[in-house]
Amino acid sequence: MSFRNFELFCDVAECRSFSKAADRRGVSQSSVSQAVAHLEKQLKLELIDRSHRPLALTPAGQRYFEGCRELLAGFERLETEVQELAGRVAGKLRVAAIYSIGLLQMDSYVHHFEAAFPDVDLRVDYVHPEQVYDRIRTDSAEIGLVSFPEDSAELTAIPWQEQPFSLIVHPDHPLAKRASQGYDSAPIEAVQSEDLVNFTSELKVRKQLDRWLREAGVSPNVVHEFDNVEQIRRAVEDGVGVALLPEATVTRSVETGTLVSLKLENVKWYRPLGIIHKRNRRLSNAADRFVELLHEDLNTLRGTDSNESSREGRAGNRDQKLNAST
Amino acid sequence: MSFRNFELFCDVAECRSFSKAADRRGVSQSSVSQAVAHLEKQLKLELIDRSHRPLALTPAGQRYFEGCRELLAGFERLETEVQELAGRVAGKLRVAAIYSIGLLQMDSYVHHFEAAFPDVDLRVDYVHPEQVYDRIRTDSAEIGLVSFPEDSAELTAIPWQEQPFSLIVHPDHPLAKRASQGYDSAPIEAVQSEDLVNFTSELKVRKQLDRWLREAGVSPNVVHEFDNVEQIRRAVEDGVGVALLPEATVTRSVETGTLVSLKLENVKWYRPLGIIHKRNRRLSNAADRFVELLHEDLNTLRGTDSNESSREGRAGNRDQKLNAST
DNA sequence: GTGGCATTATTGATAGAAGTAATAAAGTTA
DNA sequence: TAACTTTATTACTTCTATCAATAATGCCAC
Known part of the structure; x- marks a missing residue:
């Protein structure tokens, strides 16, 4: 059988x-x-x-x-x-990530990983934040990528990145003029009384933004709320208002000119990203290597031959005289 | 694969x-x-x-x-x-039995069982008593058949049979004359001063025999010791002496006339046989049925068609429209 | 070392299992 | 009941496990 x-x-x-x-x-x-x-x-x-x-x-x-x-x-x-045991990195590796992790960036990591560890069946699913935590809990993913990570009894988080928030505006917006005049930034006070497309209030990111805005004494006019970056991006592109988003999440739109991104002056507002996994389970070799890779600089990686990257990624293949057909 | x-x-x-x-x-x-x-x-x-x-x-x-x-x-x-789950009796059933359990008898049970439960892969191994206990302990057998069974923390015993001891002698031995004269028994005192082929002293059966002989005030002359019935049987056939054995273990030799068996008068000496298994493990259906079968009378079984025997041995095969090739 | 012996690998042929496309049968829905 | 979807069956092809025969390899005694 x-x-x-x-x-x-x-x-x-x-x-x-x-x-x-x-x-x-x-x-x-x-x-x-x-x-x-x-x-x-x-x-x-x-x-x-x-x-x-x-x-x-x-x-x-x-x-x-x-x-x-x-x-x-x-x-x-x-x-x-x-x-x-043979020193290989192989097997299945399921990663769950929030969609806004920055698709392009992730894709690059994935490609590097697949090149370095061809025996690993890597799959990254982009899902809602709650589902990321669920998947880790139910073991349907080994590691998760989330923003504003939180430890719990079951799960533990490894800090990953801090993505600076930018002011995202439509190219026709008055503030966009600053960019065309050579400025790439704006004071946070510029948001005062602007129409702001924001996150829904149950999200951790929204709570943090509200806190920061209150501290800065800035009170924009919230015109729309969405529970994900994509919808907010679309809304700003449609001219509904401005948004406060990590620039990395809208790189593509900025590059194609459908959006303008302005750094925020005087404030250090970051979206922390973290890698979560089950606290009591040793990570597989593959997951270990993936976490390692995530902590390397993409630009450095891009320069190197991917087969050589990631240290001795294929070490231990001493006895590889064996030829696989698959 | x-x-x-x-x-x-x-x-x-x-x-x-x-x-x-x-x-x-x-x-x-x-x-x-x-x-x-x-x-x-x-x-x-x-x-x-x-x-x-x-x-x-x-x-x-x-x-x-x-x-x-x-x-x-x-x-x-x-x-x-x-x-x-489907009400079938199937799977592997490993039984370990001491050799002297009475090969012929066992064989008959096995045949009946195989006929009644063809989906069970039954195997009975005949090994030394110690090994029977070992096999149960190591799970390489599910049930064991032993003499003088003893419960322990790990194992538990179900009583099975009590085989009466007989006096086994060579056909040329003076006592054999009694048989040819119509007697089928002898007083235990007849063993007094006879050359006795006995079990080795570490065996439970030997200790019991010694106790009984002492109680009866009979002191035979032990000329040889063996740790199994087969060797004792051979020794008696070779004329070395007489033996005290359960008649069931030498049926074949008595039938062919190479040995003579005399019932013991006045004493009730029995070799108890028991079925041992792991105390904390539920027996498989197959093992349950085998134990049941062992408690049925062989003569009754012999009369019935083996496919009909053992109650509703194949009950629950409602959906057996499926045809197996094997 | 060098045979002699035992064990394992390789090869070409073959039988049988698993796969496919096409089609029949069965179940569901309107 | 008709139209549609899903599953079973069939005939055929492809692929794979197995075998017998034989080559290669390791072990041991001399």
């Missing part, structure tokens, strides 16, 4: 559909149907109740599914473990 | 030999070699160090071996579990 059959069965159980499972694994629906049929024949019992749709698992199927999933995960962990 | 590869690798690791592993699984040595090579290619690392003989596992190989063994056992347990 091939491993594949168990995987396919698990996919079917998760998708509650043969055809969706087939798509997920990139095989024909026929193949999946036969694989499950084969399993059932071996066990001499029905795992899936096809008499209704969407299909349901029989009690035995349910138990078998849970068991298979666990055991398959066990095999995966075992493989990663022996790879690490 | 097929399951088979993992099994073969584990066999190689256990046997410390490719060819022995091949023999064990009944496949060619080539096949095993390729299977392991395939595994190593997938993992891109050496699992086995072939540069010396007997072969050794690399550190990674050792870890992988342990992991595979555990996970494969997990799959086996999972399968048994879902079969039991």
